[in-house]
Amino acid sequence: MNDSIDMTTIPNQYLEDVIENADFVFFLAFDVGGSRYLKKYQHTFQFIDNNSRLMANSFGLLQKYNKRFIFASSQMSNMSHSPYGVMKRVGELYTTSLKGLIVKFWNVYGVENDKEKSHVITDFIRKGFEEGEFEMMTDGTEERQFLYAEDCCEGLETIMECYSDFKPTDPLHVTSFRNDSIKDVASMIQGQFNKIGKYDVRIKPGIAKDNIQLDKRNEADNYIHGWWLPKTNLETGIAKVFDKIKNSKVVQALKGAFTSAFRSLGNFFRGIKDFVVNAAKNVVKFKAGAELEGAVN
Numbered sequence: 001m002n003d004s005i006d007m008t009t010i011p012n013q014y015l016e017d018v019i020e021n022a023d024f025v026f027f028l029a030f031d032v033g034g035s036r037y038l039k040k041y042q043h044t045f046q047f048i049d050n051n052s053r054l055m056a057n058s059f060g061l062l063q064k065y066n067k068r069f070i071f072a073s074s075q076m077s078n079m080s081h082s083p084y085g086v087m088k089r090v091g092e093l094y095t096t097s098l099k100g101l102i103v104k105f106w107n108v109y110g111v112e113n114d115k116e117k118s119h120v121i122t123d124f125i126r127k128g129f130e131e132g133e134f135e136m137m138t139d140g141t142e143e144r145q146f147l148y149a150e151d152c153c154e155g156l157e158t159i160m161e162c163y164s165d166f167k168p169t170d171p172l173h174v175t176s177f178r179n180d181s182i183k184d185v186a187s188m189i190q191g192q193f194n195k196i197g198k199y200d201v202r203i204k205p206g207i208a209k210d211n212i213q214l215d216k217r218n219e220a221d222n223y224i225h226g227w228w229l230p231k232t233n234l235e236t237g238i239a240k241v242f243d244k245i246k247n248s249k250v251v252q253a254l255k256g257a258f259t260s261a262f263r264s265l266g267n268f269f270r271g272i273k274d275f276v277v278n279a280a281k282n283v284v285k286f287k288a289g290a291e292l293e294g295a296v297n
Contacts, residue, residue, distance in 0.1 A: 007057055009053075009057075012057055015057060019065055019067060024069065026069070026070050027062070027072060030054065031054065033117030033119070034117065034118055034120055035137055036137065037117045038084055043083055047083065052090075059094040063098055070101045071094070071100055072103055073089075074088045074106075075145075076088060101170070101172060103155075104172065104174065106144070106147060106174070106220060107144045108146075109149065110241060124185070125242055126245060128190075132202070134202075135204040135206065136183075136186060136205050136206045137206050138182065139183075139205055140181060140182040140183035141182075141209075143179040143181050144180065144181075145175045145176050146178075148237035154231075155174040155230070159224075159227070171221035171223050173223070174228075175220050176233075177220050177230070179217075180234055188234065188235060
């Protein structure tokens with residue numbers, strides 16, 4: 001599939017061909033990112049327009065070809081203060097009208113390549129490697145439920161395979177069913193840096209309270225447990241993401257750049273040292289020669 005397809009373009013022949021020929025559709029696409037991205041963009045015209053077009057496009061084609069599908073919503077869909085939450089709620093209404101299935105995600109995490117849109121776990125790890133510290137937007141007391149991406153994929157696959165077991169109104173919450181604070185997440189990531197000998201990576205807590213969810217907490221419905229359960233706890237998932245980012249080309253390139261910079265810096269200081277030593281030797285020789293000349297005269 002072409003990764004660069006613009007799903008907001010109407011009409012969209014490529015998207016139509018894909019949906020027409022699909023046996024099953026996972027509607028996962030959305031203009032979204034982590035808290036930093038939402039804080040900056042979710043109230044903008046472009047954000048709302050992108051998601052409105054994307055949904056009108058995709059749901060129109062799902063209706064046209066009468067496809068079975070899952071719409072990836074969010075546990076924030078009942079938060080009317082958030083444009084992102086409202087847009088997800090609109091997606092749920094489309095889905096119910098077409099008798100598709102709604103799956104609510106709760107902070108799915110994994111390696112993300114788009115820095116601007118990256119969520120908290122990837123964001124903290126990358127900044128730890130690149131900047132030697134990671135700064136929290138808030139005081140870190142807000143809690144989230146974090147689900148490892150591989151577990152999420154298994155959950156979606158299970159729902160697809162058992163599609164006929166479910167009704168459009170069933171509460172299908174795909175999450176870890178465990179609450180952790182952002183402070184706890186930061187400490188776990190700092191612990192990963194400590195394990196590789198980087199003891200100087202600092203956490204910089206903010207002072208603000210949660211301005212994305214406004215400390216509103218939903219309760220996850222465990223109805224899905226009859227079919228699926230997550231396997232990866234947060235500590236293990238963070239370790240997996242950390243290792244993947246640590247071994248990524250970007251981080252290796254950074255290491256190479258830092259190594260090269262320190263080598264050049266070392267060579268520079270060694271050059272200065274040699275210059276000073278040689279200059280000192282010349283001064284000593286000059287002084288000794290002058291003293292000898294004075295003694296002869």
